[in-house]
Amino acid sequence: MQRVFSGIQPTGIPHLGNYLGAIRNWATLQADHDCLFCLVDMHSLTMPWSPQTLREQTLGSAACLLAAGIDPTRLYNQSAVSAHARLGWIFNCVSRLGWLNRMTQFKDKAGKNRENHSAGLYVYPNLMAADILAFHATRVPVGDDQLQHLELANDIAQKFNHDMGVEFFPKIEPLVPPAAARVMSLRDGTKKMSKSDPSAQSRIVLTDTADEIAGKIRRAKTDSEPLPSEMAGLAERPEARNLVTIYAAVSERTPADILSEFGGQGFGPFKNALAELLVQKLAPIATETSRLLQDETHLLSVLRTGAERARSVADPIVNEAESLVGFLR
Ligand code: AQP
Numbered sequence: 001m002q003r004v005f006s007g008i009q010p011t012g013i014p015h016l017g018n019y020l021g022a023i024r025n026w027a028t029l030q031a032d033h034d035c036l037f038c039l040v041d042m043h044s045l046t047m048p049w050s051p052q053t054l055r056e057q058t059l060g061s062a063a064c065l066l067a068a069g070i071d072p073t074r075l076y077n078q079s080a081v082s083a084h085a086r087l088g089w090i091f092n093c094v095s096r097l098g099w100l101n102r103m104t105q106f107k108d109k110a111g112k113n114r115e116n117h118s119a120g121l122y123v124y125p126n127l128m129a130a131d132i133l134a135f136h137a138t139r140v141p142v143g144d145d146q147l148q149h150l151e152l153a154n155d156i157a158q159k160f161n162h163d164m165g166v167e168f169f170p171k172i173e174p175l176v177p178p179a180a181a182r183v184m185s186l187r188d189g190t191k192k193m194s195k196s197d198p199s200a201q202s203r204i205v206l207t208d209t210a211d212e213i214a215g216k217i218r219r220a221k222t223d224s225e226p227l228p229s230e231m232a233g234l235a236e237r238p239e240a241r242n243l244v245t246i247y248a249a250v251s252e253r254t255p256a257d258i259l260s261e262f263g264g265q266g267f268g269p270f271k272n273a274l275a276e277l278l279v280q281k282l283a284p285i286a287t288e289t290s291r292l293l294q295d296e297t298h299l300l301s302v303l304r305t306g307a308e309r310a311r312s313v314a315d316p317i318v319n320e321a322e323s324l325v326g327f328l329r
Helices: 017-029 051-067 083-094 097-101 104-109 119-133 144-164 211-221 238-251 253-263 265-292 296-325
Strands: 003-008 035-038 075-077 140-141 173-175
Touching: 003 017, 003 119, 003 211, 017 035, 017 051, 017 140, 017 238, 017 265, 035 051, 035 296, 051 075, 051 265, 051 296, 075 097, 075 296, 083 119, 097 119, 097 144, 104 119, 104 144, 119 144, 144 173, 144 296, 211 265, 238 253, 238 265, 253 265, 265 296
Parallel strands: 003 035, 003 140, 035 075, 140 173
Antiparallel strands: none
């Protein structure tokens, strides 16, 4: 059985992009893969954070994932499993500055004021490589925004194997969902939907109420033209394309099929139908999330059990990696 590793940062409540680009596929994959689902709280320190908010968001994210159908025995938080940090350090020493310099996510997140960002943000992809390879996972379901990081993880694995003279780490294959690999912001169709976007209107989160979902879709940026009947008509219209892609992904239909139904109409009826569809799919997750959040003790015990299982897989692998690099035990 292939081993799958997936992570999500508890930097906020998971949004529709996380759901369509990642979480929904995780729930499907766990039926026939050996899965580990990780709340990557160590990655959350790479941008400014508050300890209290991190605690709340880690619990909130855990509740959302369980509500979205993730198997509780496979869920844990990264900092509870020291293998991530141990292998992450080795990879900091294997990875090359030239490789990290090419990472577009660092450039996007650091913006112009690079000097003021944490070293952690810069080496984030090394820790991400360790997250996966500490388990010898070979399949990683991600949105297409993470493909560059996975290529880097393979470069690190290859260099480690080459330098140590042994085929120790396996090759990683990304699993990118065919639809909605990248959901864009509702306020700007050229930016990806993100937890850290300062505008709450830019994203639908998995705890939004029906009214909040409808309001955000109603206010979503569009243009003044009616929807086209063919896909080619969306080429220069990022906001319209985003809404059609979301509709298609949520309803599990093709964008062309959606345009055959709504092409020629204004955005009013389309947005109403999209809001209704989203409420129907997401409201049960929101209800279950708030139920789970009422029992913090239970959530903590789920994470502890998941961490124990994760340790039992990763510790022997990371012990061997440490021995290969020459650490004494
Ligand atoms: N907009 C998106 N469309 C499709 N997939 C997405 N993912 C994230 N945003 C989108 C996928 O969700 C998984 C978990 O992502 P993450 O939380 O670890 O990191 P991120 O990609 O940095 O997500 P955010 O929302 O933008 O978080 P912040 O703002 O904290 O950086 C990944 O598989 C990712 O591909």
